[in-house]
Amino acid sequence: MLKTEEASKWYNIGKSDEVRAVEKISLEIMENQIVVLYGPSGSGKTTLLGLMGTIDRPTGGRILLHGKNVTLFSDLELSRIRRKTIGIVFQSFNLFSGISAWENVSYPLSPIGVGAKQRFERASVLLERLGLGDRVYHSPEELSGGEQQRVAIARALINNAKILIADEPTSNIDVDAVKMLLEILTELKKEGKTIIISSHDPVFRSYGDVHFNLDRGRLEEISYLDEKWRNEK
Incomplete structure (x- = not known):
């Protein structure tokens, strides 16, 4: 459903300093999964979410949605994707x-x-x-x-977005709200949604179907909490 192929994102700071926020990450997210991008602050989780959510473009590599290389799409086409296919919940909520x-x-x-x-x-x-x-x-x-x-x-x-992306969704809410959030996300999965979460919160260690563990901009490990997804392609 959603794939990254050798996706990288670099930022230039000043004239000579370069920050490699995400470095050659290849992963695949299947329809109707709950996926957690797990790792410490600065591991590249939010940057990778931005690439998968078509908010940002990779410096290198490709992002594929339903087999289409959206890296080549125009800004207008990407805007349509976000409007129809991908719903994003920002860490700070971004409400008016x-x-x-x-x-x-x-x-x-x-x-x-x-x-x-x-x-x-x-x-x-x-x-x-x-x-x-x-x-x-x-x-x-x-x-x-x-x-x-x-x-x-x-x-x-x-x-009616089919993909819901949530960046650090537990960072600004209390314990009761976290419990409700997990119930909501689980219910959305039952309805056929694909959920992609970034977090360093221990509450997600045992939550979801697949964990992509990041560190310093690289994909270090893939963990299958639900073994049925291990051989799914």
Whole structure:
């Protein structure tokens, strides 16, 4: 479903310094997996998520989605992929202040011409499903960290994305919210979603189907928590 082939990302700092955030990583993510990119801070997890989520382009190598080399796609084509196929939950949630939860959730529908009534209905259904039915009109400033995260998840799912990417999803929420998050992600997998998580949180050590363990920008180890995926191609 989603593959990286020798994917690298380098950044130039100043005139001579070069940071190799991701170095020649090849991996494959299958449909309906929960995958964890696991490793310490600075291991390249967020950079790799950005490449797989088509937010950024690799310096070298390729990113393939359903067999297509999206590295060659235009910015407009990549934007369409993110709008239709990939939902992203950022570590800081990236919600708009001063507007309601439903307006935040429905924001991706505005550029494609969905009317206000339908935007509200679709956003409200998702918020209700994620336990936020009584927070539809609340702004981010009136929500807890866990509630803000669920708003961000609802926004990522508003266009029925098949792939959900979450960057360090437990970093800004409390213990109860972490438990709810894991339940939500597990339920989404049951519905056929593919979940890609980056984290260094020990809570994910025993969670998911496959772990790609990163260190210093390189893929060090692949761990199969569910053995059925070991020989799947």
